[in-house]
Amino acid sequence: MHSSWWLSALLVVPLLGAAGALLVRRTGRAYVVALTSAGVELVLSIVVASMYNPHVPGMGTFDFATRHVLSAPFGLAYDVSLDGISLLMVVLTALVVFVALAGARERRREASFVTWMLLLTSATMGSFLAHDLLEFFIFFEFTLVPCYFIIAQWGGAERARAALKFFVYTFTGSAFLFAGLLYLGFEHQHQSGGALTFAYGALAGTTLTHSASVWLFVAFAVAFAVKAPLWPLHTWSPLTYAEAPTAGSIELSALLAKLGTYGMIRFAVGLFPGALASVRPVVLTLAVISILYGSLVACATPDLKRLIAYSSLAQMGFIMLGVMAGSKIALVGAVLLMFNHGVITIGFFLIIGFLEQRRGTFTIRDLRGLQGPAPVMAALFTVVMLASIGLPGLSGFISEYFILIGAFATHAWWAAVATLGVAGSAAYLLWAYQRVFHGSSDETNAQVPDATNRERWVLVPVVVLVVALGVFPRPIIDRITPSVTQLVAHVEPAGLLK
Amino acid sequence: MTVLVPSIHYLALLPIFIFFGAALVLMVASALSAKSFSLRLATSTTVLASVAVLVVNVAQWSYVAHHGATTTIAHALVFDDFSVVATAVIAASMLLSALVGHDWALRERVVGVDYHVLALAASAGAMVMVQANDLIVIFLGLEMLSLGLYVLVAFDRHRAASSEAALKYFLLGGFASAIFIYGAALVYGATGSTNVSSIAYFLGQNVLLRPGLLYAGGALLLIGFAFKVAAVPFHAWSPDVYQGAPTPVTGFMASIVKVGAFAALIRVLLSALGTQMDTWRPILWVLVALTSLLGASVALVQRDVKRLLAYSSINQAGFMLLGVWSANVRGVAGTLFYVMTYAPVVIATFAIVTVVGGVGDEHHALEHYRGLARRQPWLGAALTVLLLSQLGAPLTVGFYAKYSVLVAALDAGGGALALIALLSAAIAAYFYLRFALTLYEESDDDASHVAVPRASAVVITIGVIFTVLFGLWPGPLATWAQHATLLFLP
Numbered sequence: 001m002h003s004s005w006w007l008s009a010l011l012v013v014p015l016l017g018a019a020g021a022l023l024v025r026r027t028g029r030a031y032v033v034a035l036t037s038a039g040v041e042l043v044l045s046i047v048v049a050s051m052y053n054p055h056v057p058g059m060g061t062f063d064f065a066t067r068h069v070l071s072a073p074f075g076l077a078y079d080v081s082l083d084g085i086s087l088l089m090v091v092l093t094a095l096v097v098f099v100a101l102a103g104a105r106e107r108r109r110e111a112s113f114v115t116w117m118l119l120l121t122s123a124t125m126g127s128f129l130a131h132d133l134l135e136f137f138i139f140f141e142f143t144l145v146p147c148y149f150i151i152a153q154w155g156g157a158e159r160a161r162a163a164l165k166f167f168v169y170t171f172t173g174s175a176f177l178f179a180g181l182l183y184l185g186f187e188h189q190h191q192s193g194g195a196l197t198f199a200y201g202a203l204a205g206t207t208l209t210h211s212a213s214v215w216l217f218v219a220f221a222v223a224f225a226v227k228a229p230l231w232p233l234h235t236w237s238p239l240t241y242a243e244a245p246t247a248g249s250i251e252l253s254a255l256l257a258k259l260g261t262y263g264m265i266r267f268a269v270g271l272f273p274g275a276l277a278s279v280r281p282v283v284l285t286l287a288v289i290s291i292l293y294g295s296l297v298a299c300a301t302p303d304l305k306r307l308i309a310y311s312s313l314a315q316m317g318f319i320m321l322g323v324m325a326g327s328k329i330a331l332v333g334a335v336l337l338m339f340n341h342g343v344i345t346i347g348f349f350l351i352i353g354f355l356e357q358r359r360g361t362f363t364i365r366d367l368r369g370l371q372g373p374a375p376v377m378a379a380l381f382t383v384v385m386l387a388s389i390g391l392p393g394l395s396g397f398i399s400e401y402f403i404l405i406g407a408f409a410t411h412a413w414w415a416a417v418a419t420l421g422v423a424g425s426a427a428y429l430l431w432a433y434q435r436v437f438h439g440s441s442d443e444t445n446a447q448v449p450d451a452t453n454r455e456r457w458v459l460v461p462v463v464v465l466v467v468a469l470g471v472f473p474r475p476i477i478d479r480i481t482p483s484v485t486q487l488v489a490h491v492e493p494a495g496l497l498k
Numbered sequence: 499m500t501v502l503v504p505s506i507h508y509l510a511l512l513p514i515f516i517f518f519g520a521a522l523v524l525m526v527a528s529a530l531s532a533k534s535f536s537l538r539l540a541t542s543t544t545v546l547a548s549v550a551v552l553v554v555n556v557a558q559w560s561y562v563a564h565h566g567a568t569t570t571i572a573h574a575l576v577f578d579d580f581s582v583v584a585t586a587v588i589a590a591s592m593l594l595s596a597l598v599g600h601d602w603a604l605r606e607r608v609v610g611v612d613y614h615v616l617a618l619a620a621s622a623g624a625m626v627m628v629q630a631n632d633l634i635v636i637f638l639g640l641e642m643l644s645l646g647l648y649v650l651v652a653f654d655r656h657r658a659a660s661s662e663a664a665l666k667y668f669l670l671g672g673f674a675s676a677i678f679i680y681g682a683a684l685v686y687g688a689t690g691s692t693n694v695s696s697i698a699y700f701l702g703q704n705v706l707l708r709p710g711l712l713y714a715g716g717a718l719l720l721i722g723f724a725f726k727v728a729a730v731p732f733h734a735w736s737p738d739v740y741q742g743a744p745t746p747v748t749g750f751m752a753s754i755v756k757v758g759a760f761a762a763l764i765r766v767l768l769s770a771l772g773t774q775m776d777t778w779r780p781i782l783w784v785l786v787a788l789t790s791l792l793g794a795s796v797a798l799v800q801r802d803v804k805r806l807l808a809y810s811s812i813n814q815a816g817f818m819l820l821g822v823w824s825a826n827v828r829g830v831a832g833t834l835f836y837v838m839t840y841a842p843v844v845i846a847t848f849a850i851v852t853v854v855g856g857v858g859d860e861h862h863a864l865e866h867y868r869g870l871a872r873r874q875p876w877l878g879a880a881l882t883v884l885l886l887s888q889l890g891a892p893l894t895v896g897f898y899a900k901y902s903v904l905v906a907a908l909d910a911g912g913g914a915l916a917l918i919a920l921l922s923a924a925i926a927a928y929f930y931l932r933f934a935l936t937l938y939e940e941s942d943d944d945a946s947h948v949a950v951p952r953a954s955a956v957v958i959t960i961g962v963i964f965t966v967l968f969g970l971w972p973g974p975l976a977t978w979a980q981h982a983t984l985l986f987l988p
Contacts, residue, residue: 023873068552071973073831074898074905109872112938138892145891152935160935164928171927176922196905206839365719 001056004066007080009127010090011122013041014097018118025111031101033276034114038098041121045094052087054482056187058465061483065131067199075185079132084483085335088476089128089262092264096255097121103350103458104246106154113154113247120146120251127259133181133267134198140263141174143256147248150400154245162243172224177263180219184271187212189388204271204490210278217275220268221283228260228316231290238301241309242362246353249305253312253349260337261319265331265487268322273491276326283324284414286492290317292417295424299431304355305362307432310346311388315341321418322403328488330406335480337399339388340469344396347462351377354455355436358448364432369441375448378437380459385433387466389426395469508568509561510577510629513551513585517592517622520547521615539892540611541600544618548593555586569631573693576631576765579982583834584628584761588781589752591841592621593686594957598849599746599871601951605857606654606744613653617750620646624758633682633692633719636762640678640726643758644671649753651743654859663742670735670859674725681718685770688712697770709777716771716778723766726759727815728808730788740808741862747854748804749848752811753841760818762838764830765973767822775825782823783915790922791814797929803851803862806929807844810888813926814840820912821903827983829906836899836977839968840888843896846961850953856948864933869941870948877950878937880962887965889930890923894969898976 003285017037021030054061065081082090097117106113123146144167152163181198188206188436189196197203208216226233241249269276294314301307315337322334340351354377356362371378387394400422407415441448451459469476508515520543527536559582567578588712599613623642630636648671652664686692688711689700706712721732728736740748767778800806814836821833824895854870871878887896900923907916950958968975 022875022879027898069973070971070975071898073828073976074901074972076898076972076976112871112875138897142892145886148931149935149938153938167927167931168924175917175924178904178920179908179913179917186909489686 001059002053002064003050004080006051007064007066007082008405010041010048010125010129011080011093013037013044014118014121014125015039016094018115018122021111021114021118028110030111031105032116034118035098035101037118037295038094038121042094042098042470044169045091049087049091049479052082052084052408052479054084054479061078062131067131072173072195074134075198076134076390077197077199079135079199080129081131081258082129082164082288082479083422085262085265086128087257087479087485088335088339089258090125092127092258092339093121093124093255096250096342096346097486098351099346099458099462100250103346103455104250104353106247107246113150116150117144117247117251120150124259125285128262131200132198133184133200133203133271136263136267137174137177137181140177140259143259144170144174145407147252147256149434150248151240151244151253154248155244156242156243158239162240166240168225169233173223173233176219177223178475180216184216200266200270200426208274208275209355213272213274214278217268217272217279220272221264224260224268225286226260227263228257229322230260230286230316230320231293232286234290234313238306240311242303242305246349248344248354249353250349254345255266256314257316258338258342259332261316261323264320264446265323265327265335269491270487276324276368276491280324280411281328284375284411285316287320287324288414288421289312290320292424295421295428298428299424302364303362304352304364304367304432304436305349305430307364308345308352311425311428312341312345314425315388317423318403318418319401321407321414324351325403325407325415326488326492327406328484330403330410331484331488332477332480333402333404333406335398335484336476337396337403339476340395340399340466343462343465343469344388347459347466348388350455350459351381351384354451355448359444362434364435367436367445369437369439369445370448371437372441372444373448376451376456380436380451380463381433383463383466385429387470389429390422393467393470393472395466397470398473504572505570505710507568507577508556509572510557510575510710511556512554513589514622514625514629516550516554517618517625519574519624520544521618524611525615525621525859526617534609535611537600537603537609540614540908541596544596544614545593547618548589548596551589552593552971553585555582555589558582558585569695574632574635574694575626575629576694577629580761580834581629581710582854583838583978583982584757585625587757587838587841588621588624588754590755591750591845592617594842594845594849594960595692595746595750595753596851597953598749598845601608601954602744602746602852602859604951608653608655616646616650617755619763620750621754624754627758628761630762630765631694633685633694633766636724636766637675637679637682637719639758639762640690640722641675643755647671647747647755650747650750651739652883653747654744656858656862657742659742660744663739664954666735666742667739670725674722674732677718678722681715681720681722684711684715684718686715687716694765700774701771701773712774713777716774717781719766720778720781720923723763724785725964727756727763727818728811728812729785729815729819730792733789733793733812736812737805739809740803740811741802745804745848745852745859745862748807749852750843752807752844752848756815757841760822760833764822764833768825768830772825779823779825782819786823786915787817787918788816789813789819790919793926794922794925794929797926799928801864803867804865806864806933807847807851810926810930811844812890813922816922817903817919819898820907820915821916824903824906824910825913826906826910827980829903831976831980832902832906832951834982835902835976838975838979839964841897842961842964843884843887846958846964847881847888849882849957849961850881853877853950853954854948864936866938866945867933868939868949869937869945871937872940873945873947874950877948877958880958881937882934883962884936887969889927892969894965895972895975896965897969898972899987902976902979
């Protein structure tokens with residue numbers, strides 16, 4: 001087993017960067033410090049990913065594990081480890097913050113901005129690394145604080161309302177999670193007669209009655225469905241995604257949304273397999289509704305940023321479908337889509353942010369005929385868009401394909417309806433593309449400059465990644481499969497393995 | 499005829515002696531010295547006395563660990579880990595408040611040592627309360643604490659609001675004390691003793707056929723305490739007094755009074771009236787629900803920071819009461835942990851309010867905080883951290899404070915009450931965040947920098963380090979709180 005210091009380093013590097021940025025204060029230098037620490041973090045996460053060994057004896061597929069009890073009366077512990085699923089999320093976290101800082105530089109009061117961003121990175125990293133329910137909750141909940149300040153200070157015109165709505169929704173959702181985890185902790189303590197603990201492994205062994213596990217699943221799922229978001233708890237997301245600054249939208253949609261689906265996989269499904277039979281139809285239905293509803297509203301929305309927000313809702317629906325389908329291949333697809341959707345969303349929000357800098361608006365009607373003046377931007381948008389639609393050869397395809405074939409095998413009706421969503425995404429994205437880039441540009445739009453060198457340097461790697469993951473997803477699939485296999489074997493004793 | 503002198507355990511009394519001694523020495527020295535007594539010397543004396551008490555607390559802790567808990571002076575005082583920990587919290591709070599008060603006194607040109615003498619005496623009163631094992635002794639401590647505070651609240655002679663607040667506090671506090679002592683008398687009538695252990699023993703051995711007298715007495719005691727901790731509906735004085743009092747005194751009240759009152763409340767309700775749990779818990783349920791919800795919701799509309807923090811402290815008192823309501827080891831440890839962690843945070847918060855208040859102690863509108871974090875990033879960041887801790891944000895010590903009492907309440911079967919408290923925390927989160935956000939907003943006018951004197955800066959730094967350090971690693975504090983509770987609960 002590898003040393004857990006690697007994971008502690010992943011937690012600490014952004015904190016050091018934040019402290020450094022605060023100490024330096026000077027706008028330009030703080031940015032350099034932050035970008036450097038984000039870069040170190042990214043390298044570190046890739047090193048960890050390449051070192052990861054899924055076959056540590058006695059650890060399941062977990063590696064880098066350590067556990068230190070911080071407070072016995074509280075049942076609080078520092079407990080980190082990594083498996084194939086969290087590994088991918090860790091890399092995504094580091095990637096998102098690096099690209100967001102590099103591509104969506106915020107020049108107003110930059111030192112504070114990068115400090116909040118790096119704090120957010122550390123908290124997100126902690127949520128993905130935590131192998132203890134209470135520790136996860138603490139990090140999960142703490143992500144709200146930097147997010148709130150980023151949206152409320154650097155957001156658009158309605159930033160105050162958006163930040164508050166975001167905070168109230170997620171905070172309320174978390175209250176259910178909190179109540180559920182305390183109940184589970186006590187239940188485990190009463191059964192074991194030992195000390196209060198929230199260690200993942202220990203809690204997974206708790207015997208629960210059917211109704212208790214259903215209630216707990218629901219409590220957990222509410223918190224995660226708000227975060228993801230899943231219909232009908234999504235109503236905060238369009239406003240918040242649209243009002244947040246570009247870097248904030250990237251963080252929220254590419255990364256923090258994944259906390260919801262990750263929590264669903266790891267905790268709701270992983271801890272309460274007994275509830276799955278009862279709740280599965282409901283969650284699958286909500287997932288399918290999210291797909292269709294997101295696609296439909298995306299067609300109708302006049303605002304480009306909101307369009308991506310609704311398309312995210314549809315994509316999160318796909319992920320939930322894969323998570324709940326009860327099939328190994330669908331779950332592999334879901335984890336893969338969590339990563340791919342992250343990368344694709346970075347691309348979308350970056351380009352939209354660049355357009356907004358040039359034209360000062362997100363309204364589709366005002367952006368017209370941009371292909372002429374900005375061909376490179378249009379080309380890059382095309383690739384990202386096609387990946388999101390699920391064109392074979394690009395990263396979106398393989399993950400959606402896995403999810404759908406897995407779901408067809410186990411829940412054919414839901415999968416059949418969900419497939420409409422693929423057509424839907426083609427419709428709203430192509431139509432939006434047509435309206436934004438085609439047509440004749442008016443005078444202002446004709447003056448729009450093409451992507452600058454700096455923007456190309458940020459966007460091109462993202463697009464390359466989109467293509468590379470579409471052509472050669474093997475290294476990633478190899479890393480997630482052992483963990484997914486184990487999880488499915490744990491939660492589906494009836495042998496739904498397909 | 500011989501006079502029976504009860505045995506006195508001097509180690510147990512040492513903290514009280516030190517504080518009273520320091521107060522006396524200061525008073526006499528300032529009376530004897532020809533020139534006006536140096537403020538620096540007075541503050542140093544207070545700080546030294548507080549450090550001495552903390553050192554004594556360490557010795558006491560190990561003494562109790564070896565010899566077990568005991569009572570002294572004819573069972574009037576109790577010497578256990580609970581009182582040791584609570585005393586240490588009072589001493590630490592006194593130390594921090596003295597530093598804040600020092601800078602404030604320099605700025606407001608308050609001469610003389612009276613401020614420190616009164617604060618030391620009031621703290622000694624709070625120490626008597628946490629050690630008391632007798633209703634009369636609790637009353638003694640309460641009065642010592644209150645009398646000092648009445649004068650401290652009126653200490654700002656340049657502001658009429660200060661005297662007005664003191665008068666309000668004095669009148670209502672006098673009522674509360676009278677109600678308390680009346681309750682003690684009724685409990686004596688019902689049980690034949692004012693001693694906490696004897697009451698508990700009596701009620702354990704006998705079933706009262708007509709418990710009316712006891713209930714009336716218990717209710718009056720509870721009202722007395724509810725007034726002191728500003729529990730709704732006995733809270734009306736607190737916003738006015740918090741606002742009117744000199745700001746360092748407000749911080750002093752929010753920390754030390756809560757420690758003393760909650761320690762004594764726990765002893766009375768859980769030790770003396772522990773057998774009557776089924777009677778007082780429903781009443782406390784209502785108090786917790788009202789206190790947490792009303793504190794949080796009324797704070798939403800406050801435009802004055804001191805009033806806002808007064809209502810926030812009412813909300814926090816609701817959480818502390820939640821631990822008492824739980825009436826189990828976890829709950830008491832939770833309340834102790836809560837006051838232990840709340841005290842430094844709230845003192846540091848009021849230290850910032852003091853420095854922002856400026857000469858005359860008058861800049862307390864929310865408007866004065868607009869853009870503070872832009873002008874003075876460190877001060878703004880510190881206040882943000884302290885507010886987040888009071889909000890209960892994860893990775894700050896305030897999270898564990900709320901966590902510890904909520905866990906206890908759930909353990910005691912109080913799911914609904916925990917949910918109410920959690921709801922109030924959500925409401926409170928709104929005004930804490932709005933306050934924090936104000937710090938980062940653009941201010942129209944070029945407001946001047948606020949000067950942060952050295953002693954205040956030390957207090958603020960300690961508060962922030964405390965918040966973050968124990969927010970990451972609450973282990974030792976939680977262990978002390980739990981350890982302190984195990985010995986004294988049955």
